[in-house]
Amino acid sequence: xxxxxxxxxxxxxxxxxxxxxxxxxxxxxxxxxxxxxxxxxxxxxxxxxxxxxxxxxxxxxxxxxxxxxxxxxxxxxxxxxxxxxxxxxxxxxxxxxxxxxxxxxxxxxxxxxxxxxxxxxxxxxxxxxxxxxxxxxxxxxxxxxxxxxxxxxxxxxxxxxxxxxxxxxxxxxxxxxxxxxxxxxxxxxxxxxxxxxxxxxxxxxxxxxxxxxxxxxxxxxxxxxxxxxxxxxxxxxxxxxxxxxxxxxxxxxxxxxxxxxxxxxxxxxxxxxxxxxxxxxxxxxxxxxxxxxxxxxxxxxxxxxxxxxxxxxxxxxxxxxxxxxxxxxxxxxxxxxxxxxxxxxxxxxxxxxxxxxxxxxxxxxxxxxxxxxxxxxxxxxxxxxxxxxxxxxxxxxxxxxxxxxxxxxxxxxxxxxxxxxxxxxxxxxxxxxxxxxxxxxxxxxxxxxxxxxxxxxxxxxxxxxxxxxxxxxxx
Numbered sequence: 001x002x003x004x005x006x007x008x009x010x011x012x013x014x015x016x017x018x019x020x021x022x023x024x025x026x027x028x029x030x031x032x033x034x035x036x037x038x039x040x041x042x043x044x045x046x047x048x049x050x051x052x053x054x055x056x057x058x059x060x061x062x063x064x065x066x067x068x069x070x071x072x073x074x075x076x077x078x079x080x081x082x083x084x085x086x087x088x089x090x091x092x093x094x095x096x097x098x099x100x101x102x103x104x105x106x107x108x109x110x111x112x113x114x115x116x117x118x119x120x121x122x123x124x125x126x127x128x129x130x131x132x133x134x135x136x137x138x139x140x141x142x143x144x145x146x147x148x149x150x151x152x153x154x155x156x157x158x159x160x161x162x163x164x165x166x167x168x169x170x171x172x173x174x175x176x177x178x179x180x181x182x183x184x185x186x187x188x189x190x191x192x193x194x195x196x197x198x199x200x201x202x203x204x205x206x207x208x209x210x211x212x213x214x215x216x217x218x219x220x221x222x223x224x225x226x227x228x229x230x231x232x233x234x235x236x237x238x239x240x241x242x243x244x245x246x247x248x249x250x251x252x253x254x255x256x257x258x259x260x261x262x263x264x265x266x267x268x269x270x271x272x273x274x275x276x277x278x279x280x281x282x283x284x285x286x287x288x289x290x291x292x293x294x295x296x297x298x299x300x301x302x303x304x305x306x307x308x309x310x311x312x313x314x315x316x317x318x319x320x321x322x323x324x325x326x327x328x329x330x331x332x333x334x335x336x337x338x339x340x341x342x343x344x345x346x347x348x349x350x351x352x353x354x355x356x357x358x359x360x361x362x363x364x365x366x367x368x369x370x371x372x373x374x375x376x377x378x379x380x381x382x383x384x385x386x387x388x389x390x391x392x393x394x395x396x397x398x399x400x401x402x403x404x405x406x407x408x409x410x411x412x413x414x415x416x417x418x419x420x421x422x423x424x425x426x427x428x429x430x431x432x433x434x435x436x437x438x439x440x441x442x443x444x445x446x447x448x449x450x451x452x453x454x455x456x457x458x459x460x461x462x463x464x465x466x467x468x469x470x471x472x473x474x475x
Contacts, residue, residue, distance in 0.1 A: 023096070027089050030082055037079050044068055122162070129166050133173060143176050174202035179212040179223055189222065196226045200233075207235035207257065215242035220250045231255065238262040241270060249277040260287040260312075268293035275299045278306055289314040289337075297325055304329060311335065320375045324352040327379075335359040340372075349378035357381050361388040361413075388413035390442075410435055415442035422451050429458040440465045 046065065116122040124132075136152040137143075143151065149158070153173035157164040167173060177199060200208070208230060214220045227234060235257050241248055243266060258281055265271050271293055278288075279302055288310055295315035300307060307329045314337040317323070323338060334356055340363070360381065364372055387409060414420070429436060439455060439462060441447055452464045 020096075023089060023092050026085070030086050030089065033078075034082050034086075037075065037082060040075060042072075116160070126166055129163075130170055133167060133170060137173065137176075143178055168202060171202060171204040171206045174199055175206050176209045177211070179210060179226065193222070193226055197229075200227075200230050203230070203233065205233060208233045209236035209238075210234055211238040211240075212251075213240045213242065214245040214248075214251065216244040217247050217250070220245060220247060224250060224253075232257050234258055236260040239264070241265045241267065241274060243267045246270075248274045249280070252277045252280055255281060256284065258285050260289075261285060262289040262291065264291045265293060271296070272299040276302045279303045281306060283309060286310055287312040290316070292316070294318045295322070295326075297322055297329070300329075308332065313337070315339075320372070321349050323375055324349055324378060327352060327354045327357065331356070333357055337361040339363045349374055351378050351380065353380040353382070355383060358383055359386040360384060361386075361390075363390040384409060386411040386413070388415070388440075390415040411438040411440070412436060413440040413442060414445040420445055420447050420451075422447070422454075426454060426458065429455055429462075436462060438463045438465065440467065442467055 046068075133152065133156055136156065138151050143153075149155065153167050153170075156167040156173075177196065179196070210227065212219075212223050214223065231254060234255055237251075237255070237258055237260070239251055239262070241264070248270065261278070261281070263274060265274055285306070286309065288306075295317050307326075308331060310330050311332055312335040313326070313330060313333060315326075316339040318340075320340055323336075327333060327336070331354075333354065336357060336359070338361070362372075436459060441452075441464075447466075452466075455464060456462050
């Protein structure tokens with residue numbers, strides 16, 4: 001058997017080719033020898049004459065057949081050696097290919113890195129990039145950390161190293177959290193708690209806005225455990241009490257920095273107990289929103305000191321005559337938002353003056369707009385500067401301009417008011433003491449270009465905005 005060039009000294013020797021030339025030379029020699037083996041004719045005089053072994057033939061031709069067997073053994077050994085050496089060379093080729101693939105990946109990474117160096121985005125100062133990141137935050141008020149890998153801010157940490165460093169170093173990106181504890185979540189609570197804690201740590205002491213669903217007392221306990229290290233940061237809390245949550249007082253305990261509270265109680269029978277629990281909140285709180293159930297002053301009889309401190313309230317009520325009573329209990333109120341669904345005939349309302357209310361937003365039930373007249377006639381709001389009205393019946397719209405707007409009114413927003421009382425508004429603007437600066441027409445308030453031009457003609461500095469999709473307070 002011919003010896004291989006280079007490192008192969010004999011057919012049985014091992015192949016250790018490491019350089020490209022050695023691999024190519026060894027492969028060439030293997031091909032040469034393999035052709036000889038492949039081309040060997042294995043036919044013998046006995047191949048076609050005997051289909052089975054014949055003892056008499058073996059005895060007569062013993063020496064001849066033994067020679068053939070010995071030759072086949074040598075051919076088999078040669079073929080096995082060539083296969084072994086070919087596999088060794090192939091292993092070297094595979095290793096070489098692997099090195100090339102690894103190098104290719106590194107070349108690609110290097111090219112991308114240097115391309116980024118000339119990219120406008122990568123050259124942006126950190127301050128500019130931070131500003132962009134803020135605008136990338138979801139429009140939703142709160143973010144669920146364990147399900148936000150495809151949303152900002154978690155998505156920003158997965159783009160590149162610099163973006164991750166900038167995003168993690170921006171506490172303002174990590175200040176909104178949605179806390180949810182369900183039966184499914186409970187099985188993975190330990191890992192979820194870790195995610196919440198890591199998220200909250202990145203806020204680095206900034207005020208936190210937290211939304212929480214409490215469907216049972218155990219979820220309230222878990223919520224308290226997660227937020228305890230950050231209790232002095234929570235400035236805004238949106239809490240949902242589901243039917244099984246029986247201890248709402250645990251939620252409101254020790255919240256020294258809370259300023260804004262939104263409550264949704266699906267079991268309206270627990271609202272009085274929830275309201276009583278709010279009485280332990282400190283003087284920092286100034287805003288209260290109750291999305292469900294309907295607001296009942298009797299439920300808050302034990303929370304009168306809390307109401308007296310509030311400057312903003314958003315509630316849904318079923319009796320408009322409760323509005324003056326609410327204003328009486330809230331002397332420091334500057335903003336009031338009410339969704340009025342009146343069920344009973346409104347009682348006579350004594351005139352009432354509130355000197356500090358500057359913003360009034362009313363979404364009225366279209367089926368009962370006849371009750372609005374008594375309320376607006378009874379109220380005197382000398383410091384009112386913003387008025388928004390929604391779902392006001394056509395025969396009630398004149399009230400907005402004839403009875404309510406005081407001399408200080410600066411901003412008027414109208415939504416879902418049809419037909420639009422064009423002449424009534426013109427009369428309001430024509431008054432010499434009307435300082436209106438902004439007029440907003442939202443969805444359902446149909447006006448024409450000509451009408452809006454007439455308003456500007458009366459007050460040249462008036463800013464008229466048409467925004468049919470703007471929702472703001474009411475959905």
